[in-house]
Structures are given as C-alpha cells and as structure tokens.
Amino acid sequence: xxxxxxxxxxxxxxxxxxxxxxxxxxxxxxxxxxxxxxxxxxxxxxxxxxxxxxxxxxxxxxxxxxxxxxxxxxxxxxxxxxxxxxxxxxxxxxxxxxxxxxxxxxxxxxxxxxxxxxxxxxxxxxxxxxxxxxxxxxxxxxxxxxxxxxxxxxxxxxxxxxxxxxxxxxxxxxxxxxxxxxxxxxxxxxxxxxxxxxxxxxxxxxxxxxxxxxxxxxxxxxxxxxxxxxxxxxxxxxxxxxxxxxxxxxxxxxxxxxxxxxxxxxxxxxxxxxxxxxxxxxxxxxxxxxxxxxxxxxxxxxxxxxxxxxxxxxxxxxxxxxxxxxxxxxxxxxxxxxxxxxxxxxxxxxxxxxxxxxxxxxxxxxxxxxxxxxxxxxxxxxxxxxxxxxxxxxxxxxxxxxxxxxxxxxxxxxxxxxxxxxxxxxxxxxxxxxxxxxxxxxxxxxxxxxxxxxxxxxxxxxxxxxxxxxxxxxxxxxxxxxxxxxxxxxxxxxxxxxxxxxxxxxxxxxxxxxxxxx
Numbered sequence: 001x002x003x004x005x006x007x008x009x010x011x012x013x014x015x016x017x018x019x020x021x022x023x024x025x026x027x028x029x030x031x032x033x034x035x036x037x038x039x040x041x042x043x044x045x046x047x048x049x050x051x052x053x054x055x056x057x058x059x060x061x062x063x064x065x066x067x068x069x070x071x072x073x074x075x076x077x078x079x080x081x082x083x084x085x086x087x088x089x090x091x092x093x094x095x096x097x098x099x100x101x102x103x104x105x106x107x108x109x110x111x112x113x114x115x116x117x118x119x120x121x122x123x124x125x126x127x128x129x130x131x132x133x134x135x136x137x138x139x140x141x142x143x144x145x146x147x148x149x150x151x152x153x154x155x156x157x158x159x160x161x162x163x164x165x166x167x168x169x170x171x172x173x174x175x176x177x178x179x180x181x182x183x184x185x186x187x188x189x190x191x192x193x194x195x196x197x198x199x200x201x202x203x204x205x206x207x208x209x210x211x212x213x214x215x216x217x218x219x220x221x222x223x224x225x226x227x228x229x230x231x232x233x234x235x236x237x238x239x240x241x242x243x244x245x246x247x248x249x250x251x252x253x254x255x256x257x258x259x260x261x262x263x264x265x266x267x268x269x270x271x272x273x274x275x276x277x278x279x280x281x282x283x284x285x286x287x288x289x290x291x292x293x294x295x296x297x298x299x300x301x302x303x304x305x306x307x308x309x310x311x312x313x314x315x316x317x318x319x320x321x322x323x324x325x326x327x328x329x330x331x332x333x334x335x336x337x338x339x340x341x342x343x344x345x346x347x348x349x350x351x352x353x354x355x356x357x358x359x360x361x362x363x364x365x366x367x368x369x370x371x372x373x374x375x376x377x378x379x380x381x382x383x384x385x386x387x388x389x390x391x392x393x394x395x396x397x398x399x400x401x402x403x404x405x406x407x408x409x410x411x412x413x414x415x416x417x418x419x420x421x422x423x424x425x426x427x428x429x430x431x432x433x434x435x436x437x438x439x440x441x442x443x444x445x446x447x448x449x450x451x452x453x454x455x456x457x458x459x460x461x462x463x464x465x466x467x468x469x470x471x472x473x474x475x476x477x478x479x480x481x482x483x484x485x486x487x488x489x490x491x492x493x494x495x496x497x498x499x500x501x502x503x504x505x506x507x508x509x510x511x512x513x514x515x516x517x518x
Contacts, residue, residue, distance in 0.1 A: 001071075001115075001187050002039075003196035005327045007371070008180040010163045016129070017163030018156050019170065020177040020198060021112055022086045023075035024318055028111065030059050031067040036074070036111075038318040048074055051111045054152035066120035068139070071187075072113040072156070083110070085176075086295050090257070090314040113140075114156035117187060125187035132187070133158065170201055177201045202297060204313070208321045209292040210243060210274045212265055213250075213283040221258040222265070223283050224250035225294060225312065228275055229326045243290055245279035246305060246326070252296075252312030261315070264292060293319045300354035301326075304362060353398050356381060360394035374441040374462040378469055385424045385473065397468050404461055411458030413481040415447050418456070418472035425473065432472075442466050445482045457482050 008015060026044055027037045034052040036044040045052050051074065059065065076088030088107050116136045117125050124132050140155045159166045163178060170178055177200040185195035207227040215223040226248050230241040253261070268288035279285075295313040302308055305326075352368065359366050360381035367377045381394035400407070418432040435444045435454045441462040444454045456463055458477055467475055479488035493513055497506050 001189060001196060002192035003179055003181075003198045004192055004194045005200065006194055006197045008197045008199060010167055011161065012180075013161040014183055015161065015163070015180045016133075016183050017159040017166050018114060018179045018181065019083075019166065019175055020179050020200070021073040021075050021083055021156075022176040022204075023073045023083070023089060023112075024086075026072060026074050026111065027117075028055055028070040028072065028113075029067075030055055030070070034059070040318050040320065042318060044074065048109055048111075050152050051109060055111070058153055062139070067118070068116065069118035070113050070136075071115035071117055072111050075110055075112060077108040077110055081108075082173075083112070085313065087252075087313040110152055110154050112154045112156050114158075115187065117189075125189065128184045128186065129181055130183045167199075175201060176204060203300060204295065204297040205327045206293050206316055206319050206324050207246065207296050208243060208290045208324050209265075209288065209294050210245070210290050211285050211287040213248065213281050213285050216283065220255065221262040222286075224248040225261075226275070226279065226281065226285060227294065227296065227307070227310070228290070229324055230322065231325065242276040243274050244305070245275040245277075247307035247310055248281065249294075249296055249307075249310040249312045251310075257312075264315075268292070290321050293317075293321050293324060300358070302358045302361065304358075353401055356394055356397050356401070360392065370461055370465070372461060374439075374460075376439055376462055376465055376469065378465075383424075385421065385471070387424060387426050393468075393471070396473065397465065400464055400468050401461075404464060408459055408461065408464065411464075411475070411477040413483060414458050414477035414479075415445070415455040415482055415485070416458050416463075416467070416478075417476040418467055418470060419474035419476060420471050421473045422471045429473075432470075439466055447482065447485055 010017075024044070025039045027039075028051075029035045029037070034045065034055045036048060036052060038044055059068070074089070075083040076085070078084040078088075084107075089109070113136065115129075116132055116139065117123070119135060119139075124135065136155070157166070160183075163180065166178060169175070177198060180197045180199055182195040185193075188195075207229060209225050210228045211226040212222040213224050213226065215221060226245065228243040228245050231244045265286075265288055268291055270287050270289050273285075273287045274290045293316045295316055296307070296310045297313060298307045298310040300308045352371065355368060356378070359368075359378070363382050365377070365379040367375050369375055378397065381392060381397065383393045385391055385393055385396060419429050420432055421427065421429045433453065433455060435442075435456045438444055438456065439462065441460065443457040443460060443463055445457045447453060447455050456467065458464070458475070464475070478485070479490055479492070480486065481489065495506055495510055495513075497503075
C-alpha cells in the first residue's frame, strides 16, 4: 500500500502518525525461511542477511510459530543507532547477491516494521489499521519481544491523534517527513490512496537518468547527470509519455561513485536524446537509454519546472524508470472544526513561499492555492517596494507568510485599516478603511462605530495576503474586536519623536513610561 503526497492536519483523532523512514520499502515473509522482497518483487534477502537472521531468531523465540507477512522499511543506521538517509544504503544495495560476502565494511541496517498483512492462514489486510497495529504490538511484546540492543529489528514509532511532537522532532532531526494514516484504513496492496499521506519536510524524490555531460577541469568521468520525469500531458513519443528534462546534478558524488556510475552509464549510451524537447546543456551531453533511477534531494521546484539545488543521493533498484513522474503536493481541506494545526499550516506555507519565489523569478502573475484551501490572484511580485535594499512585493508576501502563525492571532476579529503604498515606500501612501469587492474567503463585517461601513476583519491568511496584494505594507488593527467594537481591550503608547530628536531621548521617555506602568 502506497501513500499519497498530500497535506494533513497534525491534530486529528482519526489519524495516526509515524516517521517517514528514508530507506527501502520491504515485505518480509516469515515461514520455513525468511525472505525479503522490494515493492517491485526483487528479492533482498541476500543483500541484507543480518535482517533475515534477526527475523529468523525472533520467529524461533515466539511461542506461536505461525507464518507471518510483515511490511516495513530497511534503513541504514548512523553511529548512534538512529535511522540514517537513503544515501547510506548505497554500499549495501550494490554488493553482490551472496550471503557469504563480508559485512565488515557495510553500513549497519535495521528493518523497521509498521504493519502485519498475514498471520497464519488469516489475511489481515481487510482489518482496520488500528486492529492490525494491535496484533503487531502483541507480536512484538512478551517473551518473544526482540532483545534490547538488537539493532536489526524494530517496531515503528506511532502517535495517535496528535502528530505535533513527532513533527517537531522531524524538523529538529532533519527527517524526510511523517506518514499520516487513517486509523480505520484497510490495507490496499499496490494502491496509492489518501488514506495514507506523506508529509514531506524536505523535497526528495526519484528521477530518471537521461544522460550525462562532459566533466570540467580536473573532474573525472562526468560533470553532471541529466534528469527527467515522465509527463503524460507532454508531447507523446509513440504511445508512451514523454520524458521531460527537469535539470542536472553534479553534486553528491565521490570519486568511487563517479566511477561506478560511469560503468553503468556507458552500456546505455545512445545517439538518440530521450528528452522531449531536447534540453540545452552547459557541457557536451551524452544520452542514455532511460533505465537508471536516481534519488535526489533539492530545495524547490522553479516556476518553469526545474530543480533548484539538486543533490544526488544514490541509485534505486526498487523503482521502475517508466513509473517516475513529478510528485505534486496536494492541499486538503481544514481539519476538525474547520481548524488546521499550526504545524500543518507552517509546512504548507513553506511550499507556498517557494511557489511565490518561482513566480517572481519568472515575472508571472498567477492564482495561488493557500494552505487553508483558499485561492488568491497575485500580480507584479517583482515590483520594487523598498528602493534602497531593492526589496520587492514578493519579499513582502513571503515575509507575511513566514510570520503569519504569530501575526494572525494578534489581529484576529479586529477591523483593519490599510495603509497602501502602490508605488513603494518612497511615494506617498493613502489609507483605506472601507472594503469594496473582495475575494471569496476574505472576512468583511459591518462596523457600527464606523458609520456601518464594511471593513476587512483580521485573522485569516487570505485576508492578510489579499491586503498584501493591494500593497498594504502597514496593516493597522483596531484596539477593539468586531464583536465588541466600542470597547478597546488593549492600548498602545506611540513614541513618535519629532525630527531632530536623538534616540537616547526616546529611550529615556520609554523607560519613564515603563516605570509609571510598573
């Protein structure tokens, strides 16, 4: 069963949350012998014999010797025994399939189990996830529990209903992300469904290798790999989808990996470019038949569909090249009671910051999708608002997005006055109180204390960004809320020094006010 790349709230009693382990997905069959299979049906038993041995020892120690089918992830371990990145598995994947090979220089690995699909003759896939999890936890408890310190066999972590703590650990630890699973979901083999959702923290996916470029200066073997994804919406080659060029990566290789890759690329070399259309490259290209799949991490997608700062992590032998497409993050609606957790909003806002940067670089106007499901048209993001530091309207958008989690509660339910600078801060601004036609989702209320005029009310991201689109650099909230507009619930003492006043005089006044308030 496969997960969709989609947003999910971090607080939802219908969901459970697990770390997204960055390794090789594997099914373990435990019967007369143990066999490990990749999702493509490639046997991995001889590549990871210590995992097979650990499963065999565990199975022998169980009171019930029923056959089992387990689902999990093979991961590399760092020096402290924590799961490491996919790149650390490269030395294991490409060792010869011989159970007697030396493991002295191999990276330590673990099999982290997160599901049970069969117990004895009973197929468990039709049971709800939480029932399968309870069976799995019983299997891993009691006398037959794997011994402490056995690094090769583990049970995945899980958080019920609240993934915020796990998410913070993922941010702090540089994890790939989380998996959010519907607690009642059945196991649908071979299906990618929104019942399981990948919440990615860093951008990382597989790409098809379509060629390489000549090396520069003292670089050996090749300069960069040319990468692509298949796109059914592009021009067709025969009956298949086109391989679309998305960029090149020349980082992430050591000398040994350069040499190893070259031995795999040479036999695939062809005179025919596999990309449609043919890309322009910095150095002379060499094309290959699109058979190899590389795992790559990157900072963002640009507006024209290219990778920014891609870094090679390794080759995959568990993914078919013809199945590689661009992973697109879809945003789901709000969580329970119409609210979204702060962690989920911040995660989606980071994606939106990347989108806005790409639009500004391409000088494009567009309708953007917001983390709470709203839509807003943005224009002229490249327009200079601060002439001296050359800060743009796009910079203002990205700033407000990044501080929205702390700004929005401060202006919630408060009528807002817009101080608009359509030509930047060097030109004269004007104030706008009344709201005219506004996009769907922007809250507007009739304010009794203001001659019943309609004003924008703060608290939502779409209202904040709509006012930013109108060049409202300063967004001034009332001191009262719209529910009780005649009663102020906080006050501000505005120290507005006259021209020529020195700042030490301002500090003196500020301290005097502080002393009086104390």
